[in-house]
Amino acid sequence: MARNVTLDVVRGVAILGILLLNINAFGLPKAAYLNPAWYGEATSRDAWTWALMDLFAQVKFLTLFALLFGAGLQMLLVRGKRWIQARLSLLAIFGLLHAVFLWDGDILLAYGLVGLVSWRMVRDAPGAKSLFNTGVMLYLMGVGILLLLGAITGDQINRSWLPDAANLQYEQYWKLKGGLEAIDNRLDLLSSSLLALGAQYGWQLAGMMLIGAALMRSGWLRGEFSLQHYRRTGLILIAAGLLINLPAVIAQWRLGWDYRWTAFYLQAPREISAPLQTLGYAALIYSFWPSLAKLKFTGALACVGRMALTNYLLQSLICITLFHRFGLFMKFDRLQLLAFVPAVWSVNLLFSVLWLRRFRQGPVEWLWRQLTARASGVSLSQTTR
DSSP: OOOOHHHHHHHHHHHHHHHHHHHHHHHSOGGGGTOTTTTSSOOHHHHHHHHHHHHHTTTHHHHHHHHHHHHHHHHHGGGOHHHHHHHHHHHHHHHHHHHHHTOTTOOHHHHHHHHHHHHHHHHHOSSHHHHHHHHHHHHHHHHHHHHHHHHHSOSSOOTTTSOOHHHHHHHHHHHHHOHHHHHHHHHHHHHHHHHHIIIIIHHHHHHHHHHHHHHHHHTGGGTOSOHHHHHHHHHHHHHHHHHHHHHHHHHHHHTTSOHHIIIIITHHHHHHHHHHHHHHHHHHHHHTHHHHTTOHHHHHHHHHHHTHHHHHHHHHHHHHIIIIISSOTTSSOHHHHHTTHHHHHHHHHHHHHHHHHHOSSOHHHHHHHHHHHHHHTOOGGGOOO
């Protein structure tokens, strides 16, 4: 199976883009991820940084990654049940280890668990249209559950949204100290994440995986439509997403990031706009591909995409070292943290290019493939990648 270089580039964009938001999770308390007023009042600089990231990046790159994950499930169907189940189970194990021993913001466990359910729906779907419609339905169910959770949530402010000084001090303590204390807290956070996955987020994640699989099956993610189609679609979808999300961003600001409204009700416009903008970003890459393919930087992005799992874990390793081991946690605001992002991107790009000059796969991808072959009982000679 020949590699789709355009898909590798889009995946590389998703991996690098995820760090624009994850950098806050590495460098600031957990409450700061969605709430710029986590310490009481937001400065104008924090508020503007939050607003711009919310409009153009928040949820978008995670959604793009879920879309591509679903496309990958469609491509993996030829490998058979044993290979797919072993591969996804191992991904979940990688995620569990990552979440417990390195960083509480892991997404790999969720992707592995939801993927184990979603791949069967991809396999059994009679066509791309039904697969797409099922994905949309699941995604909207997730958004509906989010609104329901907002309706049943009490008016009392949650300490995970607006922590007091003692909570902040303790979070800083265990993240900087590490060891068993950190593992114990990461396990608590993991249990909460798994509950959220089963109750609400898992519906949206499964929906995006099915949409990605449908777009791969239809040829849209293979680049089989005209450049004009991709350009027109990209501009329309990005504009639509911004128009949906912009009023919600303004409302959150005017409401002072009220817990119920910002954590639930006004997340819904963001969640609805995210797939539109995500598909718009991907469409623009496809529309300008003849020009982009000539750039050396595009080749480097493709290398990052080919080593997506390695680069995701590498970002965690670099940022945990910087913020938790070197004591930079809670030393910078949102805008200042963004200054770290290009440096980490540079490491991702350089490492990927240099590694793939000598090897066919990233180191973690190689390990994943070897373990998948052993777990599934399928010989590597029977696979093409």
